[in-house]
Amino acid sequence: xxxxxxxxxxxxxxxxxxxxxxxxxxxxxxxxxxxxxxxxxxxxxxxxxxxxxxxxxxxxxxxxxxxxxxxxxxxxxxxxxxxxxxxxxxxxxxxxxxxxxxxxxxxxxxxxxxxxxxxxxxxxxxxxxxxxxxxxxxxxxxxxxxxxxxxxxxxxxxxxxxxxxxxxxxxxxxxxxxxxxxxxxxxxxxxxxxxxxxxxxxxxxxxxxxxxxxxxxxxxxxxxxxxxxxxxxxxxxxxxxxxxxxxxxxxxxxxxxxx
Amino acid sequence: xxxxxxxxxxxxxxxxxxxxxxxxxxxxxxxxxxxxxxxxxxxxxxxxxxxxxxxxxxxxxxxxxxxxxxxxxxxxxxxxxxxxxxxxxxxxxxxxxxxxxxxxxxxxxxxxxxxxxxxxxxxxxxxxxxxxxxxxxxxxxxxxxxxxxxxxxxxxxxxxxxxxxxxxxxxxxxxxxxxxxxxxxxxxxxxxxxxxxxxxxxxxxxxxxxxxxxxxxxxxxxxxxxxxxxxxxxxxxxxxxxxxxxxxxxxxxxxxxxxxxxxxxxxxxxxxxxxxxxxxxxxxxxxxxxxxxxxxxxxxxxxxxxxxxxxxxxxxxxxxxxxxxxxxxxxxxxxxxxxxxxxxxxxxxxxxxxxxxxxxxxxxxxxxxxxxxxxxxxxxxxxxx
Ligand SMILES: Nc1ncnc2c1ncn2[C@@H]1O[C@H](COP(=O)(O)OP(=O)(O)OP(=O)(O)O)[C@@H](O)[C@H]1O
Ligand SMILES: [Mg+2]
Numbered sequence: 001x002x003x004x005x006x007x008x009x010x011x012x013x014x015x016x017x018x019x020x021x022x023x024x025x026x027x028x029x030x031x032x033x034x035x036x037x038x039x040x041x042x043x044x045x046x047x048x049x050x051x052x053x054x055x056x057x058x059x060x061x062x063x064x065x066x067x068x069x070x071x072x073x074x075x076x077x078x079x080x081x082x083x084x085x086x087x088x089x090x091x092x093x094x095x096x097x098x099x100x101x102x103x104x105x106x107x108x109x110x111x112x113x114x115x116x117x118x119x120x121x122x123x124x125x126x127x128x129x130x131x132x133x134x135x136x137x138x139x140x141x142x143x144x145x146x147x148x149x150x151x152x153x154x155x156x157x158x159x160x161x162x163x164x165x166x167x168x169x170x171x172x173x174x175x176x177x178x179x180x181x182x183x184x185x186x187x188x189x190x191x192x193x194x195x196x197x198x199x200x201x202x203x204x205x206x207x208x209x210x211x212x213x214x215x216x217x218x219x220x221x222x223x224x225x226x227x228x229x230x231x232x233x234x235x236x237x238x239x240x241x242x243x244x245x246x247x248x249x250x251x252x253x254x255x256x257x258x259x
Numbered sequence: 260x261x262x263x264x265x266x267x268x269x270x271x272x273x274x275x276x277x278x279x280x281x282x283x284x285x286x287x288x289x290x291x292x293x294x295x296x297x298x299x300x301x302x303x304x305x306x307x308x309x310x311x312x313x314x315x316x317x318x319x320x321x322x323x324x325x326x327x328x329x330x331x332x333x334x335x336x337x338x339x340x341x342x343x344x345x346x347x348x349x350x351x352x353x354x355x356x357x358x359x360x361x362x363x364x365x366x367x368x369x370x371x372x373x374x375x376x377x378x379x380x381x382x383x384x385x386x387x388x389x390x391x392x393x394x395x396x397x398x399x400x401x402x403x404x405x406x407x408x409x410x411x412x413x414x415x416x417x418x419x420x421x422x423x424x425x426x427x428x429x430x431x432x433x434x435x436x437x438x439x440x441x442x443x444x445x446x447x448x449x450x451x452x453x454x455x456x457x458x459x460x461x462x463x464x465x466x467x468x469x470x471x472x473x474x475x476x477x478x479x480x481x482x483x484x485x486x487x488x489x490x491x492x493x494x495x496x497x498x499x500x501x502x503x504x505x506x507x508x509x510x511x512x513x514x515x516x517x518x519x520x521x522x523x524x525x526x527x528x529x530x531x532x533x534x535x536x537x538x539x540x541x542x543x544x545x546x547x548x549x550x551x552x553x554x555x556x557x558x559x560x561x562x563x564x565x566x567x568x569x570x571x572x573x574x575x576x577x578x579x580x581x582x583x584x585x586x587x588x589x590x591x592x593x594x595x596x597x598x599x600x601x602x603x604x605x606x607x608x609x610x611x612x613x614x615x616x617x618x619x620x621x622x623x624x625x626x627x628x629x630x631x632x633x634x635x636x637x638x639x640x641x642x643x644x
Contacts, residue, residue: 053534058458085536095527099549099639109535159531166535 002200003069003169004029005050010064011229012042012049014057019045021229023064025219032192032201034211034238037221038253042230043204046221047172050202051087052080068170085109088168092175094155096147096162103143105158106130109166125165133161134191153184160191164199171195173203177210189214208254212242220250310362317355317371324351348379392622399619402612408620412581412593417602420609424617426583427598430498431624433587434577434594435567437502438509443559446513447548453514454521455543472511480507481572489576498587500576501594505566512565516558520551553640560632564625570596595621 010023020042027033035043048054049062052073066073073083096105104111106126120128126143130136135157139150147158156176163171173192177185192201192214205211211218219235234247245251328347352375360368407423415422449469453462484504488494494503524547532542548555573594579601580593595617602614 051534053530056530056533081536081538083536084534089534091527091531091534093527095525095531097528097531097546097550099546108532109537162531162535 002029002198005170005200005202006065006067006070007046007050008065008067010046010049010062010066012045012054012062013060014045015059018229020221021231023232025232025235027200027202027217029069029200030196030198031216032196032203032214033217033219033235034215035202035204035219035221036206036208036211036253037230037233038223039206040226040230041221041223043221044174045230047174047202047204048089050170051089051172052083053089055080085166086168087170087172088163088166090156090159090163090171090173090176092178094152094159094179096150096155096158098146098148100147101144102139102147102150102158105147106161106165108162129161129165130158132164132195133157134187135161151184153180153187156180156184156188157191160188164195168199170200170202173201175204175206178206185210208242212238218242220245220247220253222249222253309364311367312359312362316358320354320358321351324348324354351375395615395619395622398612398615399617402616403619407613407616411583412598413583415581417581417605417610418607420612422613424595424598424613424620426580427593427595427617428620428624429583429585430501430577430580430592430594431567431596431621433498433585434501434505434573434592435563437499437587438505438566439559439563441502441506442509442513442562446510446562447517447555449510449514450517450521451543451548453518455539455547469511469514472507473515475507475511477504477508477569478571478575480504481575483507484572484576495589496577496591497589498577498584498592501573501592502587504572504576505569508566508569508572509562512562513559516561517551517555520554520558521547523554524550549639553636556632556636560629563628567625568596568621570600573597574600595624 005025005027007023007025010020011018012020012023023046035047037043045054050066050073054060054062062074064074068083068086072078097108100108103122103126106129107122110122110125127136127140130139135154138154139145139158142149147155150158156179160171160176177188180188189210192203195201203211203214215238217235218238218241220233220241221230222233223230233249234241234245236246241250242254245254324347327350328343331346332343352372355375356368356372359371406421408428409425410421410423411426412422413426449465453466456462457465481504484494484500484507488503489496489500494500528546528550529542532546533539537545574597577594577597578591579597580591582593584590584592599614599617599621602610602617605611
């Protein structure tokens with residue numbers, strides 16, 4: 001099911017502003033990669049360019065290639081809508097659709113675009129996705145209530161359920177726990193470890209311990225100065241990045257964070 | 260966060276801040292008197308409590324001010340009719356601010372002054388509104404009868420009693436309906452274009468012309484339809500022509516109101532839906548518009564209310580009619596505002612009463628439409644909590 005992602009010589013622009021330069025990176029199928037680095041170095045930008053959400057911003061564009069199992073997502077005739085259905089995304093702030101109930105939120109992606117020939121009924125998909133996001137037990141009695149009636153952590157898991165309901169092959173998560181309490185954070189970290197069996201996952205985090213707990217590999221981004229583009233400094237197995245990083249910058253960053 | 264209807268409410272916020280900070284200016288330590296050390300000394304040098312006026316104080320001052328106003332009234336020093344009111348208001352402001360300043364200190368005095376001014380302007384703004392409503396209801400209700408709503412002015416002596424507004428009501432319903440049918444889709448789509456797609460020169464010019472249209476006097480819209488469609492023989496003077504003229508007036512109001520509502524839909528919702536692989540047009544149709552629908556409906560209703568009372572362009576493009584004409588395509592058609600205008604100009608007590616009745620019917624028409632729209636909006640609006 002899940003697929004490998006390769007970023008090849010990726011330059012990412014906001015209008016004329018080069019935000020991230022020359023990224024070469026491979027994320028193996030069925031693994032969890034975390035992106036770490038100081039604020040403004042371009043982690044979110046790289047993440048959003050992987051499912052072509054970057055170009056939603058007026059003037060934003062990329063140069064280079066993002067390959068999903070060898071197929072360039074920025075090739076001619078590639079439909080960004082189909083790319084986003086294959087590569088799901090969870091945002092920093094939970095954003096359930098306010099006009100929809102919990103159940104409707106889960107199947108929003110399907111109901112809004114149901115050309116998939118899936119045999120399961122909508123109810124089955126709702127239950128499966130909510131179970132997948134570890135939320136079923138908490139909401140099964142109030143599926144008709146508005147999605148906004150849940151707590152922040154529950155809303156975030158609802159957004160994860162919504163993302164996995166469309167059966168993507170890759171999940172991108174941009175600081176999914178930064179607005180959550182430690183308990184909800186642990187729930188989502190557990191979830192990420194479970195989801196790894198079925199998806200390739202990339203998670204942006206400012207929390208070193210979290211990167212250590214959930215990810216197989218870690219990529220460290222940095223930027224040399226304000227107004228300069230961000231760069232991928234190094235990438236490798238998480239244990240190695242944390243214990244013997246190759247670059248001094250990486251070591252400083254991690255050490256600084258650990259205090 | 261996303262309850263858009265909530266963003267419109269602006270209830271005055273009462274002062275609930277607990278009293279804190281330095282007390283009266285007379286008690287405050289002089290500057291450079293070692294305030295820093297004082298502060299560091301111990302906990303009991305913290306000024307967390309202070310003198311406050313008792314709750315009844317503003318009421319007593321108000322009562323005094325009113326008595327003063329009455330005295331001015333009685334002694335007859337009044338030059339202008341409203342003078343006693345002004346005297347009372349100024350006395351209240353002055354005395355309250357002064358007492359508050361000496362007892363509570365400057366910050367509280369300012370607070371009370373601002374609160375009073377805000378409430379005063381609120382009441383002042385409400386006065387004409389209530390005045391109009393009460394006058395129209397008082398004068399209009401007297402002619403309300405089943406006959407008034409079911410009969411027309413056909414074969415009724417316009418100077419004598421009798422007759423009704425049935426023909427005018429049908430006319431207004433059809434003309435406003437035609438206008439809404441044309442202006443709502445165009446206006447909402449134009450707003451969607453401006454918010455979701457529009458950038459660059461084209462959007463700029465559309466936006467510019469919407470602003471220009473907002474400023475078009477209603478008679479000019481009527482003149483435009485008259486010269487462009489009626490003088491050229493495309494249409495005759497008819498309800499349809501009236502609907503077109505009203506559509507021109509509705510359009511900019513709908514565009515602006517819808518645009519504003521769409522702009523406050525959080526971008527995260529759009530991105531959340533796009534990231535699920537939903538095409539943009541469906542994101543707009545299923546996420547953005549439903550989230551903003553309550554505000555859009557309110558905007559549409561304001562536009563309807565605005566054009567429902569238009570008189571001048573209607574006189575030009577459909578003129579008056581005393582008889583029921585349910586066909587908007589041909590012939591003059593009555594409407595509530597032109598009915599009112601017609602009856603007032605007849606100048607007899609009976610016709611002026613009918614004019615008030617027509618005005619009240621017009622207000623009720625707008626109110627009922629508004630209530631209906633609010634119910635629809637309630638059903639579709641975002642459900643938080
Ligand atoms: N919409 C935008 N338009 C223009 N520039 C942007 C936009 N979003 C981000 N940038 C710029 O791109 C660079 C990278 O931003 P990005 O959001 O990717 O950083 P980040 O690593 O995710 O930071 P954080 O950890 O604070 O989320 C920054 O210099 C930022 O100012
Ligand atoms: Mg970010």
